[in-house]
Amino acid sequence: MSIWPKVFVTRMIPEKGQSMVTDFCDAEVWPDELPPSRAILLERVRGIEGLLCLLTDRIDGEVMDAAGPGLKVISNHAVGVDNIDLPAATRRGIPVGNTPGILTNATADFAFALILAAARRVVEGERFVRDGRWKTWGPSLLLGTDVFGATLGIIGYGRIGQALAKRASGFEMRILYYDPSLESPNPYLPGKPVGFETLLGEADFVSLHTPLTEETHHLIDDYALALMKPSAVLINTSRGPVVDPQALYRALKQRRIFAAALDVTDPEPISVDSPLLDLDNLTVVPHIASASRTTREKMATMAAENLIAGLKGERLPNCANPEVYASA
Numbered sequence: 661m662s663i664w665p666k667v668f669v670t671r672m673i674p675e676k677g678q679s680m681v682t683d684f685c686d687a688e689v690w691p692d693e694l695p696p697s698r699a700i701l702l703e704r705v706r707g708i709e710g711l712l713c714l715l716t717d718r719i720d721g722e723v724m725d726a727a728g729p730g731l732k733v734i735s736n737h738a739v740g741v742d743n744i745d746l747p748a749a750t751r752r753g754i755p756v757g758n759t760p761g762i763l764t765n766a767t768a769d770f771a772f773a774l775i776l777a778a779a780r781r782v783v784e785g786e787r788f789v790r791d792g793r794w795k796t797w798g799p800s801l802l803l804g805t806d807v808f809g810a811t812l813g814i815i816g817y818g819r820i821g822q823a824l825a826k827r828a829s830g831f832e833m834r835i836l837y838y839d840p841s842l843e844s845p846n847p848y849l850p851g852k853p854v855g856f857e858t859l860l861g862e863a864d865f866v867s868l869h870t871p872l873t874e875e876t877h878h879l880i881d882d883y884a885l886a887l888m889k890p891s892a893v894l895i896n897t898s899r900g901p902v903v904d905p906q907a908l909y910r911a912l913k914q915r916r917i918f919a920a921a922l923d924v925t926d927p928e929p930i931s932v933d934s935p936l937l938d939l940d941n942l943t944v945v946p947h948i949a950s951a952s953r954t955t956r957e958k959m960a961t962m963a964a965e966n967l968i969a970g971l972k973g974e975r976l977p978n979c980a981n982p983e984v985y986a987s988a
Contacts, residue, residue, distance in 0.1 A: 677960025733970020757966025768823035813863025816870030872899035900926035
């Protein structure tokens with residue numbers, strides 16, 4: 661019988677973080693590219709003391725109970741924890757770790773990259789060349805929309821939303837934001853707080869940076885999209901279900917908004933036969949906003965640190981349910 665704490669890691673993570681886990685634990689690491697099935701997950705967690713999971717893994721009370729009373733910690737290799745039933749973990753006295761802050765700059769960089777790409781039709785233009793349709797220069801070829809001096813509306817003004825605003829200020833953009841959870845805005849940050857409908861009606865670019873909750877599920881629906889300008893661009897680097905995909909398809913197909921760029925989709929991954937993929941005014945990438953080497957390595961390290969702290973009975977460096985310690 662191993663003297664090392666038994667853990668299950670639901671996917672291979674960057675080397676430094678994975679080495680920290682395997683050096684400290686009796687770790688089983690799921691080796692496949694795809695996540696373990698529900699049945700396999702329920703089987704492999706039995707008797708573990710720690711679980712290191714990804715946002716693709718649904719970790720609810722059933723999984724926690726399958727692990728048993730020895731489960732000491734759940735560490736999520738992500739900032740968002742919408743894949744984990746936090747109340748269920750708290751009731752069982754299990755701290756849940758996440759990786760906040762570390763991916764702020766990478767995600768803000770990528771959100772601005774999507775703004776530029778969608779506005780100037782970069783992906784569409786690249787396909788145009790590869791398809792052999794580029795015959796000559798033309799004064800009306802693939803006309804886009806200006807970014808410099810435009811109005812940017814940011815929904816969710818946390819770390820990433822604020823970082824995006826700083827980047828947009830370099831393009832002299834007018835910045836509006838909507839975030840009802842923001843109690844005391846930093847007066848030194850760019851941006852003006854406005855209502856949800858005002859933001860949608862005035863913004864040339866709407867960028868989503870809100871967590872996925874019951875309130876934000878399909879926040880961008882037919883009604884929201886109808887409020888946007890016909891020249892507006894929607895950007896989503898938060899969570900796929902914040903946007904209603906059927907509503908987005910209708911708005912893009914009918915040219916009720918100019919374009920959209922998605923790093924996340926609903927469902928995820930998007931089906932190859934989704935009608936959204938037939939649209940030229942949509943850019944979709946495979947959830948890579950935080951995918952810089954440095955950022956992902958630091959995320960893995962943070963996830964490992966949370967896991968190991970929990971196994972030692974120490975307070976997690978980054979805990980998504982800190983109330984678990986008050987109830988201990």
